[in-house]
Amino acid sequence: MKVVILSCHSEFQYAQQAMRLNVQDYLIKDALDPQELARLLSRFKQMMDGERRAGWEHSRMKHLMDGTRELRKEQWFKNFIHQPLLAPDRWRKEAEEYGLLKEGTWCLPVIGFVEDYRQVKYRFASDQTLHFAVGNVLNEVLRESPLPGLHVGYDVRTSLLLFSYRASLKVNIHDEAAACVRMIRDTAMRVLKIPMSFICGSGSRGPAELKQELNELLEGREQRFYLKRGEIAKKAKARPAPKSYESNLFHYYDQACSELRDALLRKDETQLRKLVDGWMEFIRRGKYPAETVKDWTLKLLLDVKLKLHALPRLTPSNSADMLHKEAADLDSLHDLRGWVIAHLESLARAQAASVRPEVTEACNYVALRLGSRITLEEVAAHLHLNPSYFSRLFKKETGLTFIEYVTKQKMERAKELLDGTRFSVGDICEQLGYDNQSYFIKTFKLHTGQTPVGYRG
Known part of the structure; x- marks a missing residue:
């Protein structure tokens, strides 16, 4: 059936x-x-x-084989990438079964990254489901592509695309591959609402060259960190680390810490965002090492909390250890920006009123999950509180019901997306966890006095 x-x-x-x-x-x-x-x-x-x-039995066996083919393919490529290449000729023969490196052909590898992973994963029940959904969409686009290509899911955040072609002066393989990648990027966004960015490697004519190219793409963390949302870039050469003190990001640490602390003391969330955006752009221009940027940002966040006497109120899920784990898990400057703003705004709200730590934690929970549907029962369970008690506590401390607070935060995020992106109203509606566009538009108008289209102007 x-x-x-x-x-x-x-x-x-x-x-x-x-x-x-x-x-x-x-x-x-x-x-x-x-x-x-x-x-x-x-x-x-x-x-x-x-x-x-x-015959039915043959069909059933084929279905089982198809179900495990992707897993076998992924493991085969991981072995190729990470283990010594002892028999290149045998590997090439096996690769031909996947349409790669046939006689007279080359292979152009491209690596793709899931952006906003911390937000995206909340819309999927598991990493396995997300991995499956991305693979399905990419495979479907490649089947319709005029350029022969193979998708290999490296992990839940990373996909490999391998394009086969014959070298020719008449054909610019990079332009053809970029056109196909744009189609993949746009389809992933349209169908799954998952933003992706890509880095294109160089053509390889043999297993050894391809293995080296794939390893370089996977190890290109610095370039990946600075990719803009949805960007399709060519592989760049590694930059030498800066040596002068002025080129060291920590030279500017005290200035950044002072500016953010003053904005928090003034309870000015708009200024906070402007400051974060300014420093993120400064970092992008300086192309500082990714690990240095994350260390600098984490230290900045913890020092600001300390100077505002906020550390004693930190809950376990917002502790220094947890913040360190979260920062280490961020892949790009774009994701780092969102993470910093969420935590600073949570701290600003805590500073605005002497609220209970449970309410501060609830606000932080909401800030990090604006892309999903958030219920009072879900947050109460997260805090190990009775829902009725949590509802009364939240209203007493903030003056808003929990639902009113969540709606307000989502509408503020909608305004940012309308101001700063070209996403359609429907896209923004789905990104904020609404499944009814009419309801989203009505809620936005009640909050701002304008429809989303009218607000964007």
């Missing part, structure tokens, strides 16, 4: 349930194209006719 679900629910949790039940496709009523449905039914018929001709 082949199953396709036609639904008015666009939330990923429903599509995810469908995947687990081995549903073949999931269509949204609002975007239904009758021709697409006809093609889908035709494909089902062809599949079932093929199964009937081959």
